[in-house]
């Protein structure tokens with residue numbers, strides 16, 4: 538079957554360590570998204586699974602068989618890259634059929650039947666006699682998928698397959714790819730630098746940075762319990778707020794914010810001094826500061842001033858500064874519904890539910906939760 542076991546995998550190119558000591562167990566039929574910023578080692582990892590790069594150290598098993606020295610053709614994998622590399626002089630039918638070229642054991646009729654079957658699944662039956670030049674980007678992408686899936690591989694490897702499509706089509710293809718993956722029930726490793734793709738498509742996400750695996754887990758697990766500051770900042774859009782400060786007897790003290798921790802964070806921060814407060818923009822609540830200045834602020838509330846309002850239609854991103862910070866540096870950004878009207882310059886009360894804050898150790902970046 539298509540289980541992929543990666544143990545202590547390292548790849549060096551001269552002085553560059555592209556991937557360092559990566560271990561990852563991907564169960565059969567899982568849709569795993571490998572995500573991280575440019576240069577973090579995602580493609581190199583995928584290329585090692587495919588057999589296009591040889592590991593410097595470590596091992597790769599697919600379906601229980603050792604793969605390190607096996608050529609790509611003998612790994613029972615299919616790959617889709619961002620440029621679909623269709624043959625322009627061939628029809629769609631010939632392009633898809635080409636995926637079966639190296640496969641023994643098919644009669645000519647069986648090959649034709651298989652192409653028809655795949656075309657039907659991908660809704661490209663009416664395009665079979667066209668050439669790639671006569672297709673839209675989304676249609677070309679589907680043909681590339683068809684060519685890859687036609688021989689029923691154990692493992693599907695995709696490297697940014699949607700990056701050449703416009704935003705609307707990309708969103709449509711995301712859903713479609715996910716449905717197809719479930720229908721074909723094939724173990725899939727999907728590389729992207731786009732956290733939205735990772736969140737919406739995957740069964741699990743593996744986040745990489747600087748060649749190393751930062752965390753692997755279900756999308757909501759990474760969102761609610763990031764293992765470190767990097768994952769907290771990478772997963773979620775708009776990005777998590779970070780405020781640097783110190784832990785003084787269970788209270789966060791920053792230049793402009795004091796925030797008493799509740800249990801269990803209070804206990805977890807224990808003797809750690811340098812800490813970073815992490816708050817998701819959607820976990821910040823805003824209300825207008827009473828104009829007469831009346832009313833006191835609660836433990837988990839503070840006064841701020843709106844510096845910029847960024848309308849996005851369905852929501853507004855509100856940039857906030859401290860009222861005393863006339864330089865106007867942003868301290869936090871919050872998200873409100875698109876119907877909430879606030880103007881720049883308005884004083885607001887910011888409240889953050891103690892259960893929604895994240896705390897990271899400044900020195901290591903590790904979460905203290």
Ligand code: ATP
Pocket residue numbers: 550553554555573574575576577578579580581582730
């Ligand atoms: P991107 O999203 O930009 O494609 P990535 O996360 O896929 O990035 P990789 O392509 O795996 O990153 O590259 C990881 C590191 O290894 C980078 O520093 C890159 O420059 C380096 N690297 C990759 N391939 C080679 C190579 N053939 N020779 C030398 N260095 C390489």
